[in-house]
Amino acid sequence: MTEASLAATDRSTARQPEFRQRNTAAAIGNWFSDGWITTRRNLIKIKRVPDILVFTTLQPIMFVLLFTYVYGGVVKIPGSNYTEFIMAGIFAQTVVFGSTYSGSAMAQDLKDGIIDRFRTLPMSPSAVLIGRTNGDLLINAISMAVMMTTGFIVGWRIRSSFLEAAAAVALLLLFAYAFSWVMAFIGMSVRSPEVINNVSFLVLFPLTFISNAFVPSNTLPTPLRIFAEFNPVSALVQAARELFGNVPPGSPVPDNWAQQNPVLTVLIGITALLLVFVPLAIRKFAQVSSR
Amino acid sequence: MTFIEARGLSKTYSPRGAGPVHALDGLDLVVPRGTVTALLGPNGAGKTTTVKVLTTLIRPDHGTATIDGIDVIAHPDRIRPIIGVSGQYAAVDENLTGFENLDMVGRLYHLGARQSRARARELISLFDLEEAQNRPVKGFSGGMRRRIDLAGALVTRPKVLFLDEPTTGLDPRSRLGMWDIITTLVGQGTTVLLTTQYLEEADRLADSISVIDDGKVIAEGTADELKASIGGQRVEINLVDPADAPVAFEILRRFGSSEPTGSLEGRELTVNAVDAPVALQSILAEFGARDIRLFDAGMRRPTLDDVFLKLTGHMATEEDQDQDHQGGKAGRAGRKKPGKESGKTATGADSGTNMANKDEVGAAS
Numbered sequence: 188m189t190e191a192s193l194a195a196t197d198r199s200t201a202r203q204p205e206f207r208q209r210n211t212a213a214a215i216g217n218w219f220s221d222g223w224i225t226t227r228r229n230l231i232k233i234k235r236v237p238d239i240l241v242f243t244t245l246q247p248i249m250f251v252l253l254f255t256y257v258y259g260g261v262v263k264i265p266g267s268n269y270t271e272f273i274m275a276g277i278f279a280q281t282v283v284f285g286s287t288y289s290g291s292a293m294a295q296d297l298k299d300g301i302i303d304r305f306r307t308l309p310m311s312p313s314a315v316l317i318g319r320t321n322g323d324l325l326i327n328a329i330s331m332a333v334m335m336t337t338g339f340i341v342g343w344r345i346r347s348s349f350l351e352a353a354a355a356v357a358l359l360l361l362f363a364y365a366f367s368w369v370m371a372f373i374g375m376s377v378r379s380p381e382v383i384n385n386v387s388f389l390v391l392f393p394l395t396f397i398s399n400a401f402v403p404s405n406t407l408p409t410p411l412r413i414f415a416e417f418n419p420v421s422a423l424v425q426a427a428r429e430l431f432g433n434v435p436p437g438s439p440v441p442d443n444w445a446q447q448n449p450v451l452t453v454l455i456g457i458t459a460l461l462l463v464f465v466p467l468a469i470r471k472f473a474q475v476s477s478r
Numbered sequence: 479m480t481f482i483e484a485r486g487l488s489k490t491y492s493p494r495g496a497g498p499v500h501a502l503d504g505l506d507l508v509v510p511r512g513t514v515t516a517l518l519g520p521n522g523a524g525k526t527t528t529v530k531v532l533t534t535l536i537r538p539d540h541g542t543a544t545i546d547g548i549d550v551i552a553h554p555d556r557i558r559p560i561i562g563v564s565g566q567y568a569a570v571d572e573n574l575t576g577f578e579n580l581d582m583v584g585r586l587y588h589l590g591a592r593q594s595r596a597r598a599r600e601l602i603s604l605f606d607l608e609e610a611q612n613r614p615v616k617g618f619s620g621g622m623r624r625r626i627d628l629a630g631a632l633v634t635r636p637k638v639l640f641l642d643e644p645t646t647g648l649d650p651r652s653r654l655g656m657w658d659i660i661t662t663l664v665g666q667g668t669t670v671l672l673t674t675q676y677l678e679e680a681d682r683l684a685d686s687i688s689v690i691d692d693g694k695v696i697a698e699g700t701a702d703e704l705k706a707s708i709g710g711q712r713v714e715i716n717l718v719d720p721a722d723a724p725v726a727f728e729i730l731r732r733f734g735s736s737e738p739t740g741s742l743e744g745r746e747l748t749v750n751a752v753d754a755p756v757a758l759q760s761i762l763a764e765f766g767a768r769d770i771r772l773f774d775a776g777m778r779r780p781t782l783d784d785v786f787l788k789l790t791g792h793m794a795t796e797e798d799q800d801q802d803h804q805g806g807k808a809g810r811a812g813r814k815k816p817g818k819e820s821g822k823t824a825t826g827a828d829s830g831t832n833m834a835n836k837d838e839v840g841a842a843s
Binding site: 221228231235236304305309476477 | 530533534535536555558559561563565566567568569570571572573574578582583585586587588614627630
């Protein structure tokens with residue numbers, strides 16, 4: 188090893204560290220750069236761990252095919268067909284599950300000690316979380332593309348304008364993105380990737396199934412129907428259905444504000460989740476350390 | 479000149495279902511610029527917590543800490559650019575290659591893309607990692623991971639380097655390699671605070687040693703000062719017939735400068751002696767006169783093991799919450815806590831602990 192390469196920095200330069208000259212522009216530049224570097228870290232992981240991508244692509248294809256062909260014959264949707272009805276439900280379920288990666292990944296990073304490394308670097312405290320949630324966003328975007336393609340093949344059609352359909356995709360991805368922050372916060376609090384996976388399974392399955400995602404909510408027994416009508420996933424599904432033009436004309440929309448104004452409801456929900464959980468997660472990140 | 483200064487650090491954890499754990503209990507520490515200080519102590523003594531406080535990872539409940547005059551607790555953002563940290567476990571991204579890991583760290587220090595790449599390449603050649611630079615860390619050996627992790631701590635040429643148990647869990651060859659790297663760094667004047675539970679490691683790498691137990695520094699000094707504090711050299715004898723032990727014990731007490739240690743029933747006895755050669759000669763003459771036969775007899779300088787046991791009187795106990803990588807907990811659990819002056823009553827436990835400790839060092843070195 189050479190003297191120059193490892194020796195401590197010269198004292199005179201050390202007296203005036205770079206952070207002294209920090210200005211707003213540089214800080215914003217660093218914030219973007221930190222966020223991009225941690226995003227890239229997650230992109231490399233998607234590339235190097237093929238099961239993530241395989242699961243992300245195969246699972247939605249499987250759901251589309253299973254629901255369309257297994258239940259499509261028996262579930263009668265007045266004024267529509269089951270494939271058109273079900274797609275918004277599958278989209279919503281898949282992206283919500285897709286956002287749980289952030290929870291298990293943060294727990295895993297904490298366990299591996301790499302969070303300690305990041306926290307001792309002079310980087311933006313939000314960067315790791317931004318990179319992580321961006322990773323989920325990308326996975327979900329890929330899932331959406333795969334599901335939409337599969338849907339087209341089995342007969343799903345968009346019956347609205349291109350802009351409305353784009354808004355539907357954006358709304359689904361945004362909701363999942365906000366949910367990624369919730370999961371990231373939970374991942375840092377629970378600290379066990381296994382617990383996160385099991386708990387999200389136990390919580391998200393009922394949440395996505397006791398909704399209007401796979402059957403019209405008015406077909407459910409009363410307690411479940413009430414739950415389904417106020418379930419945020421129902422609002423998301425209803426919003427996506429509306430924007431894709433897939434609301435079955437023969438099924439009445441439940442008479443509550445959230446179901447009557449689903450797009451607005453989802454937008455409010457996204458805003459609320461982000462306002463609460465982005466600061467909470469960043470604050471949590473600044474406090475956690477492995478073990 | 480003082481570079482790192484900690485005063486009265488305390489930190490209490492309250493784990494669920496257990497009483498509060500005083501990880502730090504009024505710890506004071508001073509590390510002069512350009513020196514290597516070792517924090518020596520068993521698992522759960524507070525070594526890692528101290529490093530975490532000084533590297534801005536956790537806030538202490540009480541106390542102050544400064545590095546290069548900067549308040550660690552008030553200005554963590556001003557501390558981070560000047561420190562390098564390498565933890566007990568390699569904090570590297572498994573899915574990135576060795577090069578990508580170092581490049582990422584450089585960019586997060588805001589070195590810029592070109593400089594980050596150049597520095598990553600430089601460190602890879604310095605740490606002899608060329609063969610591994612383009613493979614994901616996942617496939618690396620433990621020693622290679624540690625080297626990547628240590629290289630990560632050196633990306634910006636930090637003014638102070640924190641090494642938390644840099645060789646714990648490494649195989650003997652990797653351990654020696656790590657010692658060489660650290661010795662080189664030290665030779666270049668980097669201020670280093672390292673923690674270790676290996677006495678040999680502290681002796682070999684550090685200018686000064688702070689022995690830490692139950693969240694406090696219980697002794698400070700150079701390795702030689704600490705050895706001297708236990709008083710002269712030691713005379714050891716090994717009896718053929720354990721029945722001779724009580725008589726031999728009295729002889730050792732007469733010629734030694736301390737109470738002999740070792741068990742009365744056992745064959746091995748040890749005593750301190752200010753002038754060990756003279757004491758040994760007298761002891762052997764007396765044994766000869768009484769026809770006490772020996773397997774072995776000799777002198778040795780006290781090791782840091784002796785110092786540590788003399789100061790703390792025990793190794794990690796079951797109550798300690800700190801992680802135990804060594805698998806040595808079962809062997810040490812339930813040991814008695816001998817008095818500070820190892821008298822007759824506690825000698826059995828003392829030598830037992832001593833041996834357990836040697837085994838641990840032996841297994842890891």
